[in-house]
Each structure stands twice: as structure tokens, then as C-alpha cells.
Amino acid sequence: MASLHGEYMQYTTLGRTGLKVSVAGLGCGGHSRLGQKTGKTEQESISVVRQALDLGINLIDTAEAYGTERIVGKATQDVGRDQVVISTKKLCPDPEGNDPSGELRRGVEHSLKRLQTDYVDVFYLHGVRPKQYQYAYDTLAPVLGRLREEGKVRFLGVTEAFIPDPQHAMLKRALEDDCWDVVMVGFNLLNQSARQRVFPHTQAKNIGTMGMFAVRNALSRPAHLKKILAELRDKNQIDPALCEAPDVLGFLTDTGKAETLPAAAYRYCRYEPGLDSVLTGTGSVEHLKENITALLKEPLPLADCERLTTLFGQVDCVSGN
Ligand SMILES: NC(=O)c1ccc[n+]([C@@H]2O[C@H](COP(=O)([O-])OP(=O)(O)OC[C@H]3O[C@@H](n4cnc5c(N)ncnc54)[C@H](OP(=O)(O)O)[C@@H]3O)[C@@H](O)[C@H]2O)c1
Structure with a gap:
């Protein structure tokens, strides 16, 4: 671990945005929210972001709903604004509310204040459900388009609600339209759909x-994992025998292979063609270092990837939450 320095980070292009982003991005939401959900202090969470930047991560993803925008703002103040790619998001305002377009605009402006910046690189509509999509496209996307013209938002994005929508119904619809520059998508070795x-x-x-x-x-x-395997067996998405096996994914961490299952899981996603940057969410500097180390390793052995396709290639009903 001592040899892990920023100069080893690898970078890629975030699709048509042309932004150069690290292949590992720091996720400031999820179950950890930089540790804010697991009892860490604000200073400890700031340290996680700073450590990520020191290790070469230049992509930071947050959201109004996570409560971590202020932390990202504080942690990135000493960094040149063009050295970091910041994405944030807002849940769709209630379409029946007083002024959903105004609420979105005010939301973006409040995010900018908390982030202490004049613009965000990617602004996402957050966790859009399939039934919300048409409203998001008709009513909210034009608001983001105007904010882009004003220079407050550089690129437009949409994220799926992967837990209730593990089959990607919303994204399949969204990708028929041309206004989205970036999407956030659920992908892991259990749900490869x-x-x-x-x-x-x-x-x-x-x-x-x-x-x-x-x-x-x-x-x-x-x-x-055991609970999820049982769910997959009950829904006929895996071979039932997998639930009886003592260590179904043990082959990924056999001697000389990945150190841990999380390490194998991040590495698996890292080399998926079509996935630009893999977000890692953590409140622990140790986990962050382990995860970056894993993400920068060579691909998992081909035979292991093929085995994962055989085991879970039919799965599309769980997110892995
Ligand atoms: N719809 C949406 O827009 C949406 C939904 C979900 C997530 N996101 C974004 O995607 C990001 C990534 O999602 P996520 O945070 O759920 O992702 P994740 O990286 O797949 O999982 C994070 C979880 O794994 C644990 N973990 C991380 N590294 C570990 C390690 N080395 N060993 C053991 N446990 C480890 C973390 O706990 P520790 O704190 O203990 O490390 C945390 O509970 C989020 O942070 C957020 O930015 C967006």
C-alpha cells in the first residue's frame, strides 16, 4: 500500500463530454456518505476526499440528498477548479408542486453554494423512476439546458434508481433521447444486465x-450475499445449488488472486467495456486505498469472468443493495 501514489492513477474520457476522469471516482453517497452515515466527523470525511485527490482521483460524485456537498466544497477549495470534475444531483421535484422548474433551478444554485463553486461539471437528475422519466425530460431537462447556457452546469446527466429498477427500464427509455451527456448506471458481478x-x-x-x-x-x-443468493434462487435466476455451496465466490480470492471480495468486485467493473469510471463509496481511508489499488490492477483472469457470466449472466432482478 505504501507505494500507492497519485501518479499511478489511470484516466479515461467521459464520453462526449471530453472530460478526462480517473477510472476510479469517489462516491459521496451510498451507505457511507463519506462516513457521515457511520459516525465519522466532518473532518474525517474531508480527509477521505483529500486522500482521494492525493491518490489521483479527480472525479467526485455527490448529491443534495446525501448531505455531503459542503464536505466536498471544503475539501476541494485548495484544488484548482479545473483539476477536479464534480458531479452532483437533485431528486425530481414533485410535478404537482407549486413550481417544479423553479425548485430545480434553486436546487442547482444551492448546490453551487454548498460546493463553493460557480459551476458543476455534470448535473444529474437523481434516481429517476421509469414513470417519472417523461416529466423529467419534458419539464426538467429544459431547465438544466438553460442553466448550461448560463454556465452553471457543463453537462447534463440522469441517474437510475437501481434498487427498484434493476432492469434499467428508465435508462433504456432515456437513451432514446439526445439531451443526456452522462448517465449513472448500476453494474456489478451479480447484476451484469x-x-x-x-x-x-x-x-x-x-x-x-x-x-x-x-x-x-x-x-x-x-x-x-447469502440473502441475495436465496432471493435469486427463489426467482429462478441462478442454479439453486449455488445457495448450498459454502463459498460461491471463493474462486475470486484463491491464492494469488484478488485480496478480498470487494477488491475483486471493483476490478470486475473496472474493465467492463462501456463503463468509463467506477465509483467507490467509503468513509474509510483504508478502504479507499485498498479500492484504488484493486481498481488499478490488471483484469481478473478471463476464466473467472466467464464463470461469473455463467453463474449470474441471467440475473436482472437485484441491485446488490
Ligand atoms: N441513484 C443514484 O444516483 C445513486 C445510487 C447509489 C449510489 N450512487 C453513487 O454511487 C456511489 C457508489 O455507490 P456506493 O457508495 O453504494 O458504492 P460501493 O462502492 O459499491 O459500496 C460502498 C459500500 O461498500 C463498503 N466498502 C467499500 N470499500 C470496502 C472495502 N474495501 N471493504 C469492505 N467494505 C467496503 C462501504 O463501507 P465503508 O464506508 O465501511 O468502506 C459502503 O458500505 C455513491 O457513493 C453515490 O455517489 C448514486
């Missing part, structure tokens, strides 16, 4: 992609 349903479309339109849920609970907590 974005490979057929999302990435061919993002690649055809050169839309940038950020990956979420690489590890989540399923691949960081063995008891949770």
Missing part, C-alpha cells in the same frame, strides 16, 4: 458512464 441493455446504447451515442453499486452490501457483507 447493463452489458446488453445500457452500454451498447451509451457507446453508440458516446454518452459518458459512471458505474455505481460495484460492491454495495452484497459484496462487502457475506451474510447479505
Whole structure:
């Protein structure tokens, strides 16, 4: 671990935005919210962001709903604004509310204040459900378009609500439209369905992609994995024998392979064609270092990837939450 320095980070292009982003991005939401959900102090969370920047991560994803924008703002103040790519998001305002367009505009402006910046690189509509999509496109996307003209938002994005929509219904619809420069998509070794349903479309339109849920609970907590395997067996999405096996994913961490299951899980996503940057969410500097180390390693052995396709290639009903 001592040899991990920023100069080893690898960078890629975030689709048609042309932004150069690290292949590992720091996710400031999820179950950790930089540690704010697990009892860390603000200073400790700021340290996680600073450490990420020191290790070469230049992509930071946050959201109004996470409560971590202020932390990102404080942690990035000493960094040249053009040295960091910041994405943030807002849940769709209630369409029946007083002034949903105004609420979105005010939301963006408040995000800018909390982030202490004049613009965000990517502004996402957050966790859009399939039934919300048409409203988001008709009413909210034009507001973001105007904010882009004003220079407050550089690129427009939409993120899926992967827990209730593990089949990517919203994104499949969104990718028919041309206004989204970047999408955030759920992808992991248990639910690989974005490979057929999302990435061919993002690649055809050169839309940038950020990956979420690489590890989540399923691949960081063995008891949770067992529950998910039972759910998949009950829904006929895996071979029932997998639930009886003592260590279904043990082959990924055999001697000389990945150190841990989370490490294997991040590495698996890192090399998925069509996925530009893999977000890692953590409140722990140690986990951050481990995860960056894993993400910068060579691909998992081909035979292991093929085995994962055989085991889970049909799965599209769980997110791994
Ligand atoms: N719809 C949306 O827009 C949406 C939804 C979900 C997420 N996101 C974005 O995507 C990002 C990534 O999602 P996520 O944070 O859920 O992702 P993740 O990176 O797949 O999983 C993070 C979870 O795994 C644990 N973990 C991380 N590294 C570990 C390690 N080395 N060993 C053991 N446990 C480890 C973390 O806990 P520790 O704190 O203990 O490390 C945390 O509970 C979010 O932060 C957010 O920015 C967006």
C-alpha cells in the first residue's frame, strides 16, 4: 500500500463530454456518505476526499440528498477548479408542486453554494423512476439546458434508481433521447444486465458512464450475499445449488488472486467495456486505498469472468443493495 501514489492513477474520457476522469471516482453517497452515515466527523470525511485527490482521483460524485456537498466544497477549495470534475444531483421535484422548474433551478444554485463553486461539471437528475422519466425530460431537462447556457452546469446527466429498477427500464427509455451527456448506471458481478441493455446504447451515442453499486452490501457483507443468493434462487435466476455451496465466490480470492471480495468486485467493473469510471463509496481511508489499488490492477483472469457470466449472466432482478 505504501507505494500507492497519485501518479499511478489511470484516466479515461467521459464520453462526449471530453472530460478526462480517473477510472476510479469517489462516491459521496451510498451507505457511507463519506462516513457521515457511520459516525465519522466532518473532518474525517474531508480527509477521505483529500486522500482521494492525493491518490489521483479527480472525479467526485455527490448529491443534495446525501448531505455531503459542503464536505466536498471544503475539501476541494485548495484544488484548482479545473483539476477536479464534480458531479452532483437533485431528486425530481414533485410535478404537482407549486413550481417544479423553479425548485430545480434553486436546487442547482444551492448546490453551487454548498460546493463553493460557480459551476458543476455534470448535473444529474437523481434516481429517476421509469414513470417519472417523461416529466423529467419534458419539464426538467429544459431547465438544466438553460442553466448550461448560463454556465452553471457543463453537462447534463440522469441517474437510475437501481434498487427498484434493476432492469434499467428508465435508462433504456432515456437513451432514446439526445439531451443526456452522462448517465449513472448500476453494474456489478451479480447484476451484469447493463452489458446488453445500457452500454451498447451509451457507446453508440458516446454518452459518458459512471458505474455505481460495484460492491454495495452484497459484496462487502457475506451474510447479505447469502440473502441475495436465496432471493435469486427463489426467482429462478441462478442454479439453486449455488445457495448450498459454502463459498460461491471463493474462486475470486484463491491464492494469488484478488485480496478480498470487494477488491475483486471493483476490478470486475473496472474493465467492463462501456463503463468509463467506477465509483467507490467509503468513509474509510483504508478502504479507499485498498479500492484504488484493486481498481488499478490488471483484469481478473478471463476464466473467472466467464464463470461469473455463467453463474449470474441471467440475473436482472437485484441491485446488490
Ligand atoms: N441513484 C443514484 O444516483 C445513486 C445510487 C447509489 C449510489 N450512487 C453513487 O454511487 C456511489 C457508489 O455507490 P456506493 O457508495 O453504494 O458504492 P460501493 O462502492 O459499491 O459500496 C460502498 C459500500 O461498500 C463498503 N466498502 C467499500 N470499500 C470496502 C472495502 N474495501 N471493504 C469492505 N467494505 C467496503 C462501504 O463501507 P465503508 O464506508 O465501511 O468502506 C459502503 O458500505 C455513491 O457513493 C453515490 O455517489 C448514486
